[in-house]
Amino acid sequence: MKASRKLEFLYRVLAISIFLIASLVPLSVSAQDVAVGGAKVEVLQAISISSSQALNFGDIYQGVPKAIANSNGTSAGIFSISGESQAGISLFLQLPQYLTLDAGGDQMTVVFGAADASIDSTGAGNPATMAASKGWQNVDPASLPAAVIIGSTGTDVYLGATAIPKANQRPGSYSGEIVLRVDYNGL
Amino acid sequence: MSPRITLLLVAVLLVTSVADSTAQDFDDRSATARVMTVLSVTATQDLNFGKIFGGVPKVMGNDDDDSSAVFSITGEASAGISVQLTLPEYLSLADGSANMTIVFNNSCCSIDTIGTATPSTVVGGFVDIDPRTSPSGVIVGSGGAANLFLGGKVLPSANQKAGAYSGDIVLSVSYNGT
Numbered sequence: 040m041k042a043s044r045k046l047e048f049l050y051r052v053l054a055i056s057i058f059l060i061a062s063l064v065p066l067s068v069s070a071q072d073v074a075v076g077g078a079k080v081e082v083l084q085a086i087s088i089s090s091s092q093a094l095n096f097g098d099i100y101q102g103v104p105k106a107i108a109n110s111n112g113t114s115a116g117i118f119s120i121s122g123e124s125q126a127g128i129s130l131f132l133q134l135p136q137y138l139t140l141d142a143g144g145d146q147m148t149v150v151f152g153a154a155d156a157s158i159d160s161t162g163a164g165n166p167a168t169m170a171a172s173k174g175w176q177n178v179d180p181a182s183l184p185a186a187v188i189i190g191s192t193g194t195d196v197y198l199g200a201t202a203i204p205k206a207n208q209r210p211g212s213y214s215g216e217i218v219l220r221v222d223y224n225g226l
Numbered sequence: 227m228s229p230r231i232t233l234l235l236v237a238v239l240l241v242t243s244v245a246d247s248t249a250q251d252f253d254d255r256s257a258t259a260r261v262m263t264v265l266s267v268t269a270t271q272d273l274n275f276g277k278i279f280g281g282v283p284k285v286m287g288n289d290d291d292d293s294s295a296v297f298s299i300t301g302e303a304s305a306g307i308s309v310q311l312t313l314p315e316y317l318s319l320a321d322g323s324a325n326m327t328i329v330f331n332n333s334c335c336s337i338d339t340i341g342t343a344t345p346s347t348v349v350g351g352f353v354d355i356d357p358r359t360s361p362s363g364v365i366v367g368s369g370g371a372a373n374l375f376l377g378g379k380v381l382p383s384a385n386q387k388a389g390a391y392s393g394d395i396v397l398s399v400s401y402n403g404t
Contacts, residue, residue, distance in 0.1 A: 070262075071400030076269030076295050078317055078328060079392040080284070080380050081277045123277070123388075223279045 083123035086189075086221050091164065092117035094198055094217065102206035109157045109177065109199035112167030116198035118219045119164055122189045127226025130183040130196065132156070135215035138202065145209040147202055155199045156180035162193030169197060186226070263370065265301035267399045273378055281384035287345075288336045288354070288377035294345040295376040297397045301366040306404030309337065309364055309374060311357045314393035317380065324387040326380055332356035334377040341367030345375040365404075 094116030099105045107114045120128070137146040154177035157166070161173045169176060175184050180198055187194065196219060273295035278284045288294050301307065316325040332355075339351035352361050357376055366372050374397060 070265060071398065072265050072267045073396060073398045074267040074269045074297055076272055076297060076395040076397065077392055078273040078275070078295065078314060078378060078380075078395055079390065080275035080317060080326065080382075081390045082326070082382055082386045082388050083277055083279055084388045085280055085385075126277070225279075 083126055083223060084121075086120065086122040086128070086223065088219060088221055089119050090117070090217075090219075091119045091195075094200055096202045099202060099204055101204050101208045104201055104203045106201040107199045108166075109155055109197040110166050110169055111199065112165055115166040116196075116200075116217060117164060117166065118196040118198070119162070120189060120194045120196070120221055121162075122221075123223070124189060124191045126189050127224045128187050128189055128194070129185065129222045129224045130158070130187055131220045132180045132183065132196075132198070133216075133218035133220070134180060134200075135217065138213035138215040140209055141212045141214060145211075145213075147204050147208055147213050149200050149202050149215065151180045151198070151200045153179040153181075156183065157197040158183065158187055159195040159197065160188060160190040162190045162195060164193075164195050166197040185224075188226075262302040262305060262401065263300075265299070265305075265307065265366075265399055265401055267297055267299045267397055269295070269395070269397070270298045271296035273376055273395065275378075275380050278380065278382055280382050280386040280388075283379060283381045285379045286377045288334050288375045289345045289348070290377070291344050291346050295374075295378075295395055296345065297374040297376075299366060299372040299374065299399055300370055301372075301399075301401070303366060303368050303370045305366050306402045307364050307366055307372070308400050308402045309360050310398045311335070311374075311376070312394075312396035312398070313357060314395065317391035317393040319387065319389050319391055324389070324391075326382050326386060326391050328378055328380050328393065330357050330376070330378050332358075334379075336375045337361070337364055338373040338375070339365050339367050341369050341371030341373060343373060348373070348375060 095114045096105050096107055109115050134151050138149050139146050156178050157169045158175040159169050159173050178184060274293045275284050275286050286293050313330050314328055317328050318325050335355050335357035336348045337352040338348040355361060
């Protein structure tokens, strides 16, 4: 009988110890937790612009204005834009009022009409193949549209204008700068 | 000592031994403990800055339902907890070829101790606090849940290499006995 009570005592001690250990172990495991979240961001491709073809009036005569259409494949000005495909961009053209004689001493008026620009979102790079379905055709270069995107293969701006030489325009080569600025607009 | 006396002493010792042995008893009182509900935290939404441009910093608030980081905590209702965020200093391209600075100001974190809020609706708990400090008094909500919302700011360089950048945000939570 005494032996059985001692055995019972030992069993109880053992049972209480197991209970206490079992109680403590889950507490130490479940009392804390860790989660790993993330921060993420995507940097868009940088915008790149190149003037791939100058607006070229060729040879002209004193007193005879000459227009180059924005659909002229060999003479229209061409700006080629590349960057993040489908990203919205804002375009701004800074246009000259005059072309200047390279040797100096004279200027020639150049005007850009309200339909002298086209924007080709297919990136074809060919003014002669431009169509309304490819973007914006015959728009005002002084106020380019706001919803332009960079096409999957780029976007091009085609530009025409009219040179107006004076009757006594000095012979020689004239030139001027056309600046196109392009910014992502977040659209 | 006579054998009779010796026998008597042995008998006394035996009786004493028996008395000692039988004097032991057991108390039925037992040790008790209640294990609290397991404390769990899950990163349910990443801090997402979306698409950005080189050289143009972008801020994401802690109140943006679609883009703020969200950590969801579950555990014992109304139990006090300690929260500790480990924040990245940079986000990195997957190939490790470029980093971008990310900063967390002293008000870009909110903790919803009601447990039912979204980033844009949090009002109970701790609003616009410093994510680097663990405020005292944070509890699991009465419904057994709490949430932590986090914003931040990325600072891409002007010539930041294009691509997808990411970094880890680690939240550790533990019961603090309050």
